Amino acid sequence: MKITDLKCAIIGDYPVVRITTDAGIDGYGQAESPKAYLKPHVLFYRDLILGEDPTNVERVMLKIRRMGAFKPWGSAVSAIEVALWDIAGKASGLPIYKLLGGKIRDKVRVYNGAIRFPMRDQSPQAYAENIAQMKERPENFSIIKQGIAFHSQMVNDLPNFFYSDVYTGGRYPNKGLITERGMKHMIACVEAMKAVLGDEVGLALDCGPGFTVPDAVRLAVAMEPYNLMWLEDMITGDYTPYVAADLYREVTSKTTTPIHTGEQIYLRQNFVELIEKKAVNIIGPDPLDIGGLAELKWVAEYADLHGILMAPHGTADGLLGLAALVQVSATLPQNYVAFEYPIGRPDWWYDIIEGLPDPIVKDSHIDVWDKPGLGVTINAKAAKKYLTAGDEDFFD
């Protein structure tokens, strides 16, 4: 079998990858939204993979993996990798999880990091009400993640939250020493959320990036009585093109609160220091940023050897990304905690993707399905009307 084309369409803000073959089998992959700018980046790899056998996934990846980088520049490579596995699965009549070594669980736990309700302000009462709405969701999530500090509007809305100017707009990296008032406010918000969740639902906090080491230690120690699931990305994280393992190690060694990072990191090599130094307790690579499913699986195995847990990122990965997360998470070792459940935005995504269970999440878990490849596909007829100008031939 040979690859005959690599295409990319922007469907509802998500770059969607389609690889076609001379056997009439095609495969799909997806990158996070909103990233229409990735289309030329995906197509950059086209000439490098044409004519290759897509079922030799690793050999194809060797040709393109070097030309990628930390988020968002690893997502094109990652989406292509997923599409290759989709083809390999369909060609063999097996779900991707079988090709990755087989599943060790029949259902995968997910956590809520994507289903959100508007917050009226940044008060502890508003945090309590907001988390109560999430707790009432029919998915019955056993872990909910909430944004605080630099990963929330707290920085903008709470006067004197930290000792620096507040920059708004774009992805400007706010960073600085947090005031006593800011620290007390975060603790009050956590106290209010825990009063709602009790010990029934785990609470994780997405915090940064932007913390200094002393503040990260102060917050983590202050959180110890609340038994949080984890504190995520305090120092580096989303759109940070480096790891800072030594700084994380300073924090992790001084607290019993689990420390988490890794969603922006590309390739296994960039996890080595984080894992070998035991710089964090939990890592959260995103299969659509790390370099794909096999890359994530390798990192999970290596983390497990070092006593580090896995909670993969996925909030904006869309419904093809959801299928990819289900496939790989079924195969991860017992250091697996849960993956971040992505939803399709807008709602019409649920009309154009076929093969998902209904309901998708039952009691915070998704049953692992057995259909070949990703096990879900795009209904071309239904999806056509959502194609952007210039993408009309995507399904041809």
Ligand SMILES: [Mg+2]
């Ligand atoms: Mg995060």
